Amino acid sequence: MDKRLGNFLGAATLVLTAVSLWMVFAWVPTEAEQGIVQRIFYFHVPLAWVAFASFAIVAVAGIFYLWLGGQIWDDLGYAAAEIGMLFCTLMMVTGSLWAKPIWGTWWTWDSRLTTSFVLWLLYGGYLIMRAMLEESEQVARFAAVVGIVAALDVPVVIVSVRLWRTIHPAVLVTRQGGHGLEDPRMVVTLLVSITAFTLMFAWLLMTRLAVLRARTRSIELAKAIAMAEFRAGRA
Amino acid sequence: MTAFVAVLSKDLRLELRSGMSTIAMVALAMLVLVVLVFALNPGVARGPEAAAGALWIALVFAGMLGASRALLAENENACIRALLMSPIDRATLFAAKLAAAAIFMMVALAAGVVLTVLFFNLNFSGALVRLAPILVLGVIGFAALATLLAAISGRARGGELLLPLLIVPLFVPALIAGVRAAGAALSGAPMATARDWIGILIAFDVLFVTAGYLLFEHVIGEE
Numbered sequence: 002m003d004k005r006l007g008n009f010l011g012a013a014t015l016v017l018t019a020v021s022l023w024m025v026f027a028w029v030p031t032e033a034e035q036g037i038v039q040r041i042f043y044f045h046v047p048l049a050w051v052a053f054a055s056f057a058i059v060a061v062a063g064i065f066y067l068w069l070g071g072q073i074w075d076d077l078g079y080a081a082a083e084i085g086m087l088f089c090t091l092m093m094v095t096g097s098l099w100a101k102p103i104w105g106t107w108w109t110w111d112s113r114l115t116t117s118f119v120l121w122l123l124y125g126g127y128l129i130m131r132a133m134l135e136e137s138e139q140v141a142r143f144a145a146v147v148g149i150v151a152a153l154d155v156p157v158v159i160v161s162v163r164l165w166r167t168i169h170p171a172v173l174v175t176r177q178g179g180h181g182l183e184d185p186r187m188v189v190t191l192l193v194s195i196t197a198f199t200l201m202f203a204w205l206l207m208t209r210l211a212v213l214r215a216r217t218r219s220i221e222l223a224k225a226i227a228m229a230e231f232r233a234g235r236a
Numbered sequence: 237m238t239a240f241v242a243v244l245s246k247d248l249r250l251e252l253r254s255g256m257s258t259i260a261m262v263a264l265a266m267l268v269l270v271v272l273v274f275a276l277n278p279g280v281a282r283g284p285e286a287a288a289g290a291l292w293i294a295l296v297f298a299g300m301l302g303a304s305r306a307l308l309a310e311n312e313n314a315c316i317r318a319l320l321m322s323p324i325d326r327a328t329l330f331a332a333k334l335a336a337a338a339i340f341m342m343v344a345l346a347a348g349v350v351l352t353v354l355f356f357n358l359n360f361s362g363a364l365v366r367l368a369p370i371l372v373l374g375v376i377g378f379a380a381l382a383t384l385l386a387a388i389s390g391r392a393r394g395g396e397l398l399l400p401l402l403i404v405p406l407f408v409p410a411l412i413a414g415v416r417a418a419g420a421a422l423s424g425a426p427m428a429t430a431r432d433w434i435g436i437l438i439a440f441d442v443l444f445v446t447a448g449y450l451l452f453e454h455v456i457g458e459e
């Protein structure tokens with residue numbers, strides 16, 4: 002992976018995260034109804050965005066792996082699943098912390114919470130599978146299939162769970178004539194925070210990809226060395 | 237088509253002679269129902285809603301145990317290699333294994349339904365006829381997932397543990413829809429109330445049978 006791009010992403014992430022932290026804790030006004038706890042929102046939403054984006058990447062990488070082949074697609078899927086799992090976990094933790102004072106409960110079987118939890122289970126299974134199996138082409142193909150099937154499952158999960166129950170507010174997406182963020186500073190803070198988290202995601206992804214690639218190369222090298230030694234011994 | 241029939245009839249004949257999968261699945265379905273009755277007490281474990289939930293739990297557990305057997309049994313004596321070398325389309329192989337797995341599960345679930353009626357104080361009535369297609373849809377969906385993903389569990393130590401971790405979360409939407417639809421069918425509510433749920437079940441089956449049909453060739457094959 003390009004080292005300079007990695008360094009740039011790292012630096013940009015650090016700077017922007019610092020800025021967004023300042024905005025969240027010092028600059029943005031406190032929300033009138035919910036009070037100070039509403040600031041979790043500026044972490045919760047970006048975390049959710051990154052988590053869902055990484056799970057989409059897992060599926061896309063799986064399709065490309067089966068279609069074109071190439072270790073890079075497998076590595077991309079693996080790295081995205083790991084980071085997605087991390088952000089998905091953090092999203093649920095922040096959501097839970099926020100739900101306790103506002104809804105009066107840590108957890109409720111609302112449609113979005115349930116959907117997120119099912120996603121978390123899906124990709125947890127994916128990662129346990131990858132951790133248990135030794136890397137091979139077979140496993141890579143299998144992981145690609147699981148990634149694709151999991152993504153296919155998501156719309157059905159959403160529909161079924163929505164029919165099942167719903168209380169989560171749709172702050173950003175719908176509710177015409179006002180999105181729930183009455184102060185423009187809130188919107189700006191959210192956007193900065195989303196950008197910071199997206200950069201952090203890109204940075205982590207690149208770093209993880211570089212590690213996976215180095216591992217593949219070291220395995221190849223070890224094989225080549227063993228082969229050379231074998232030939233030398235025979236000659 | 238002949239290949240499909242050949243593989244399926246081979247599996248059915250094998251099952252008729254040994255009875256391995258179905259007996260194990262029937263026994264497990266029964267045990268699950270017994271455990272539920274003890275866990276919930278007979279006072280709670282009665283009525284159509286509880287019975288619908290119990291049936292679907294039995295379906296999931298029986299499926300986890302047995303749905304992948306049709307494919308995994310081929311690993312013994314490396315029969316899978318002969319199957320793969322024969323000029324059978326991989327997708328056809330998937331269809332045949334899916335059909336076999338679904339048939340075994342349906343047998344187990346038929347026994348489960350009888351036991352549920354007895355354990356949960358229901359009646360043998362027309363409601364069971366309405367329940368049947370709902371369970372069949374659930375079984376097909378589960379068998380499709382299990383057949384597609386079974387290939388992995390033959391590959392690794394502890395692979396049998398892996399399979400449920402992958403299948404159950406994927407099966408969640410069918411589970412939600414199936415329990416609701418089965419509850420409506422058993423309680424004698426008009427079928428219109430269950431229409432959305434049955435729609436989800438059908439969509440789930442179409443999606444994963446198709447996905448399995450297209451993707452199976454990537455997971456089965458040379459080591």
